[in-house]
Amino acid sequence: MGRVVLASASPRRREILSLLGIEFEVVPSGIEEHTHGDPITTARRLSYEKALDVWKSNKDALVIGADTLVFVGKEIIGKPRDEEEAFQTLSFLSGRWHRVVTAVSFVSKGFRKTVHDVARVKFRKLSGEEIRFYISTGEPMDKAGAYGVQGFGATIVERIEGNFYTVMGLPIHKVYEVLRKLTMS
Numbered sequence: 001m002g003r004v005v006l007a008s009a010s011p012r013r014r015e016i017l018s019l020l021g022i023e024f025e026v027v028p029s030g031i032e033e034h035t036h037g038d039p040i041t042t043a044r045r046l047s048y049e050k051a052l053d054v055w056k057s058n059k060d061a062l063v064i065g066a067d068t069l070v071f072v073g074k075e076i077i078g079k080p081r082d083e084e085e086a087f088q089t090l091s092f093l094s095g096r097w098h099r100v101v102t103a104v105s106f107v108s109k110g111f112r113k114t115v116h117d118v119a120r121v122k123f124r125k126l127s128g129e130e131i132r133f134y135i136s137t138g139e140p141m142d143k144a145g146a147y148g149v150q151g152f153g154a155t156i157v158e159r160i161e162g163n164f165y166t167v168m169g170l171p172i173h174k175v176y177e178v179l180r181k182l183t184m185s
């Protein structure tokens with residue numbers, strides 16, 4: 001298939017892409033996160049910016065960039081800046097549904113494509129004590145929505161409607177579809 005580069009610093013994206021059994025390199029992008037209107041448009045745009053940024057210095061490769069956002073309605077629940085904000089976010093998400101979008105962009109010479117997938121996630125009702133304990137594990141810090149479904153966060157997620165890997169950071173079924181079509185063409 002030629003050289004494949006994953007434009008991501010995220011170990012979990014690396015882990016998910018490895019499920020395909022293909023060889024790839026990892027080159028994180030230097031893109032600053034910012035919003036572009038609604039959550040889905042923002043995630044799509046950011047994934048494209050990440051892929052394009054890395055492609056500019058890897059023009060012989062197919063570059064894959066991704067972005068994951070947690071949102072409720074049209075409101076993006078960002079990464080908590082401190083423990084207080086993590087507490088507020090987790091209290092807000094406690095006992096309710098939210099959505100997670102992961103967008104993925106593919107950039108190579110003469111090829112540009114962006115796909116996305118949305119999953120719904122419901123948290124258990126959490127006590128203040130449970131939230132404080134979860135924060136003390138360090139996991140919520142710097143994570144969209146202040147949790148990671150792939151870690152101890154698994155214990156607070158009651159239901160997922162949609163694809164688990166979309167929540168974790170890479171909708172692998174959609175990535176596979178694009179790569180399969182590319183290798184067939």
Ligand SMILES: Cc1cn([C@H]2C[C@H](O)[C@@H](COP(=O)(O)OP(=O)(O)OP(=O)(O)O)O2)c(=O)[nH]c1=O
Pocket residue numbers: 007008009010012013028029033050066067068069070079100142143144145147148149150167168169
């Ligand atoms: C909902 C959820 C979010 N997250 C968080 C971690 C990140 O803060 C966020 C995704 O942030 P991103 O900005 O999409 O990615 P990243 O900054 O980790 O890496 P890169 O841009 O280099 O690819 O999702 C999980 O790890 N697991 C989950 O289940």
